[in-house]
Amino acid sequence: GECILEPGRYKIYVGGRQPDDRSRQLAGTGVLSVELEVTGETVKLPY
Numbered sequence: 001g002e003c004i005l006e007p008g009r010y011k012i013y014v015g016g017r018q019p020d021d022r023s024r025q026l027a028g029t030g031v032l033s034v035e036l037e038v039t040g041e042t043v044k045l046p047y
Helices: 021-027
Strands: 003-005 008-014 032-038 043-045
Touching: none
Parallel strands: none
Antiparallel strands: 003 043, 008 032
Protein backbone atom coordinates (compact mmCIF):
# COMPACT_ATOMS: atom_id res chain seq x y z
CA GLY A 1 0.00 0.00 0.00
CA GLU A 2 0.84 3.65 -0.10
CA CYS A 3 0.61 6.43 2.48
CA ILE A 4 -1.29 9.26 0.79
CA LEU A 5 -2.42 12.60 2.24
CA GLU A 6 -5.40 14.05 0.41
CA PRO A 7 -6.82 17.57 0.69
CA GLY A 8 -9.82 17.87 3.00
CA ARG A 9 -10.93 18.51 6.58
CA TYR A 10 -9.69 16.16 9.30
CA LYS A 11 -10.34 15.76 13.02
CA ILE A 12 -7.52 14.10 14.98
CA TYR A 13 -7.96 12.62 18.48
CA VAL A 14 -5.14 12.00 20.97
CA GLY A 15 -5.52 10.24 24.29
CA GLY A 16 -5.06 6.49 23.97
CA ARG A 17 -8.74 5.56 23.67
CA GLN A 18 -11.90 6.21 21.67
CA PRO A 19 -13.54 9.66 21.91
CA ASP A 20 -16.86 8.29 23.23
CA ASP A 21 -18.85 8.66 26.46
CA ARG A 22 -18.18 5.11 27.69
CA SER A 23 -14.39 5.46 27.35
CA ARG A 24 -14.58 8.81 29.16
CA GLN A 25 -16.58 7.19 32.00
CA LEU A 26 -14.13 4.29 32.35
CA ALA A 27 -10.97 6.42 32.21
CA GLY A 28 -12.27 9.46 34.10
CA THR A 29 -10.85 11.83 31.47
CA GLY A 30 -11.57 12.70 27.87
CA VAL A 31 -9.32 12.85 24.84
CA LEU A 32 -7.89 15.91 23.10
CA SER A 33 -8.85 16.76 19.54
CA VAL A 34 -7.90 19.21 16.82
CA GLU A 35 -9.56 19.99 13.50
CA LEU A 36 -7.44 20.92 10.51
CA GLU A 37 -7.77 21.45 6.79
CA VAL A 38 -5.25 20.19 4.25
CA THR A 39 -5.15 22.16 1.00
CA GLY A 40 -3.25 21.76 -2.25
CA GLU A 41 -2.34 18.63 -4.15
CA THR A 42 -2.53 15.00 -3.02
CA VAL A 43 0.88 13.99 -1.60
CA LYS A 44 2.45 10.52 -1.37
CA LEU A 45 4.27 10.28 2.00
CA PRO A 46 7.18 7.95 2.75
CA TYR A 47 6.73 5.37 5.50
